[in-house]
Amino acid sequence: MAKKDDRSNNVERLEAMVExxxxxxxxxxxxxxxxxxxxxxxxxxxxxxxxxxxxxxAFKNEIADEKGDREHGRI
Incomplete structure (x- = not known):
């Protein structure tokens, strides 16, 4: 069975990658x-x-997308 995609920490992970x-x-x-x-x-x-x-x-664009998804309850 496939593992569920957990995006709950993507913003933090991406911000660490930027840093x-x-x-x-x-x-x-x-x-x-x-x-x-x-x-x-x-x-x-x-x-x-x-x-x-x-x-x-690219990381910053993805961060913006992820934040938008959080705000709209998709994560």
């Missing part, structure tokens, strides 16, 4: 100051941070 991703961006950005990194490594970090920013936007 963790923002921390990863910060850490990666400070790594860019390492003078021993090659330009390729720095570019890889920059591109990864761009993808992280996109993920944060």
């Amino acid at each position: 963790n991703t923002e921390e990863n961006i910060e850490e990666a950005s400070s790594t860019l100051n390492n003078r021993h990194l090659s330009e390729q490594e720095k570019n890889n970090i920059r591109h990864k941070n761009e993808r992280r920013e996109q993920s944060i936007e």
Whole structure:
């Protein structure tokens, strides 16, 4: 039998994911100051941070959806 979809903590889980991703961006950005990194490594970090920013936007959109579902009693 399939497990029931429990969305009761989705907002909190997504908010934690946003926070963790923002921390990863910060850490990666400070790594860019390492003078021993090659330009390729720095570019890889920059591109990864761009993808992280996109993920944060997606998380925030999902948070808004989940909050809306809560407000309308769908969760």
